[in-house]
Amino acid sequence: MAPDEWERVKLVFDIARRLPKAERESAVRSLCADAPHLVDPILDLLANHLSSTIENPRLYATAATALSCGDVVGGRFKIVRFIAAGGMGEVYEAFDLSLNHRVALKALRLDLLTEPDALVRFRREILISRDVSHESLCRVYDFIEHECEDSYDTVRRVPCLTMELLEGESLASVLESKRPLEIPEALRLLREIGGGLSALHDRGIIHRDLKPSNIVLARRRNDVVRAIVTDFGLAKIDEAERNLFESHANFRAGAPFFMAPETLRTGQVGFASDIYSFGMLIDEMVTRSRAFPARSLPELYYAKLWESPIPPSKRSSSLPEHWERTILRCLEPAPEDRFERVCDILDALEGNIKSTARQSKGLPSTGGTAVALVPERGVEPVPQLAAIPTAQPRASLLRRQAPWAAAAAAVVCGTVVLGVVAYPTRTAAARDPLATTIEVFDITNETRRAEYNHVCSGTTQEVMRRLMNVEGVRVVPLRAARAHAPARTVAPFSLDGALQADDKRTVLSVSLTDNKDGSLVWSERFDSARIGRALDLQENIAENVVAALQRRLAARSSQVQGPAERLTRVAWRVRQVLVGPSDSLLGRPPTRSNAAFDLYTRGRELMEEISPESTTSAVTLFERALQEDPSFALASASLAEAHIGRMNYNAPDPGSIEKARQYADLAVRLDPELAEAHAVLASIQQMQWDWTAAEASYLHALKLKPGYARARRWYAGYIAQNGRFQEAFEHLRRALADEPFDRATPTTQGFLLLMADKAEEAIKVLEETVEGRGALGTRRNLGQAYARAAYLSQGAKRKLYFEKAFIEAQRVAAAEARYQSKTGERPRPSVADEMFAQFHLMAGNAGAAEPYVRRLQRDLDHNLLSPVTMAWVECLRGRNSRALDLLESAANWKDRRLLYLKVSPFLETLRGEPRFKALVNRMRL
């Protein structure tokens, strides 16, 4: 066929294919009346045209995928790769063209959504689950109906959803090779999975299909592996199970092994059926075999509906008794006999007595507060109470407790006498330090209500702060690094907590774990009323932690506990009730006003956001806290900090530093023992070039609180500016030991290495830091380190480093472009401009640098850019006198960026200039 004939063929084909089959032939014949030799080829093509799925019923079964690589779904998600097919549809890797990131895209098969309202339900649940955010849940992004016409030429709508692309192994495949799991490992995973499931339940979402293949052990940022629950809200047939029960087409969606009997019987799903599946999951993880052995689907149905599970202990020799009870309770045939909530299961697995108490029917629930068995504050619980097996009947628990209640009463009567022996006062603690380390996790907000964020972070911070006051106790904050911990325990004890809520109540549960054997040392739940009294809450947690630590450490040193010792402990608690917490070994609470404290924690929360708006709001909150309680030193110190923070964003304003200084001074006056106050004062004195005072304040802050990593980090920066780098790195090492997961410390380390002109070492540190979440500043430093390394080397190495430097600049530019598309305004000054200008100049390409330099100059003219930054650029342009002009003008209002004047390798060409020396002298560096 000649090319022009092909065009004709295509045209006729295109017209005919849209017609009903019966009319096609006559249409082709009339259209090709003048070229009859084309009729047969065209009819042949039409016969081989894939016209519709209805005419090709087998197409679904044999065509590998509904979407093809390169398809763009919803005008936005470009299919990159087919990942897997399941009963519910296919999963692809897709590239989100508008946000430039990889996602997983699931295309659903409509023919499997058999219930008429399935699609409606599905869509609704996607919409809800999109709003549920939990670190153990696969994030769901969007629901899209993809119209696809081209493959089958009738218009089909494929419902698709995009979600987080998880890279890792499924729990199913892990269990295949490694089952049963050790109890601590299983518990760790179950905590994560349970957290995710709880989060769903709290939002009214039923998972419907919880099973090992829906749990992914995924590597997220920071390289942390975490169990992540996927595919919630869907009912899906697992491919393996489909094969297993292939002959029985008439089975219900979902994984029958893990499905609750009521689901098998009537298709009914509810929270209780998820609880059942969770129980099956626990069983699957820690036993060698399945609770219901079955070789066929009917056999499985029969077993699930009419038989009892084989007790886990029969299938696993070393399973703790309370685990067996927990599993069996999850697997109760009647939904109402199972645990009510996932957190109760976790509590039970951890051997927490409180959930056990609610276990026996008929016991009234007391709305999240400690139930009858849990002694009120001030009455000593039996030390081993927490270790009593979970399913202990209530009566026997009461019997156990009775003698101790009596003892407590006796002690109350004898308080006056016993007050003398009450040992853990501050001085006593000093004599006999606890000498241990606790890692403190952020209390997680599992309520998904942002208004609780500050309660969680505030409580964590304050408990931590107060524990730091206890002599001998070292506190390691695991901030934002929660997930590291299971794999990397750094301390003998862990303090962890979670805030959970449903319609009726809000509960904060806090627990202290002995990492040696994973046992629970102390745990407690606080209801809304107690959460509302933030100060008491923190006091209570901190005190109980210290008391529990003392008990545990004492028990370790002398395995046998004599009655005298127990009596002493009870006496101590009684004394606390009578004397009040003010004189406890924890030091004073920061304020007496709950309202002030609440404002303060809200402010701290905002400070974490590190944005101009949030910092400004934080200023207001701290001011109000200080109005509420004028003696609130910590609020005053934070107010000073917030004023400094604002200077990062605003045009140079001498007023800010004055205000900061005023509040720092006030904080020190209000509480001379407050390390935070001295540290913030030190950093202000540093900015005011009052070197002697700054150093003294830093040292004082660190003396008051040696484990205060942030102050140590600041101090390291201070001593580095005078060229005392070795000392500075020593302090950074110590800061890192105190707060191993603090990202700011390696960032500072990288920057100081750069200032020490150890570019290659800086690169090493910064590359690691930037890996997970690269803040712009860190990227800039990394880029500068590359550029500096390139500048100092030759040949291929030089080329490579410059290339890397420019990649960082491009990344920053991309981030700024995203910011611009989000907010509609160009970030000014632009970090990318600064980087491009510097790197082009260092690479000897002044022409390429020109546009960036012009933009920087414009920002400088508008007072948006620090003259010091411009001076670096001018230095590279060889315009030394202009650079010196800029530095001198910066010196007039003590620009913060001048602090590294003496050491910065980027100003090296100025070192010999008399004006430079004069400037150094003027600063008394």
Add this chain to the structure above:
Amino acid sequence: MKKANVLDPPAIGQPDAPGAVTLLLQRWRTGDGDVEAELVSHFYPDLKRIAQVRMRTERADHTLQPTALVSEFFLQLAKQEHLTWESRSHFLAMASTAMRRILIDYARAHDAGKREGSRIRIQLDDLALPHRGSLYDAAELNELLDRLEAEEPRMAKVVDMRCFGGLTHEEIGEILGVDARTVKRDWQVARAWLFGQLRKGQVDGAG
């Protein structure tokens, strides 16, 4: 415009300094047809390496998914060569034809004297057929596409770009300078033609 020697290493130190592939792509886009062979030969060795590594390490079932290979190669190359997202479709368009050749060469070398079951198959999801699925014998497919190219080169290009490069109709249209509807029509006709030939082949073979 300053004429750069396209095979020079990419200029270093300029973020927007294009790499060799980028320059070649630019020339190709401006209608310099001669550059095509040069472009393909430039990235042919790397593309081949990727295909071989994939075959050796991953595909126990002797099945290749060309689009994934090409896409992966683009991502690797983009990092070294400062390729922008915009140049992606052009790159894939070029790479798709090369990919077909590589897979066919590879399959030939591998299949020589092999039993049916161990021969290399190419998975083309876009060319899934009700009665035969989406797996194609490399040599058979290649022969058909060569014939199609001789008959109607543009349709063959569309098939290459779609099946081997994973490009959308819109992208293909942009590259070929026609609109997406035309591409879609080409694709449907080409697909029907391929299916017809395959079916005929079976009948012939049986007879």
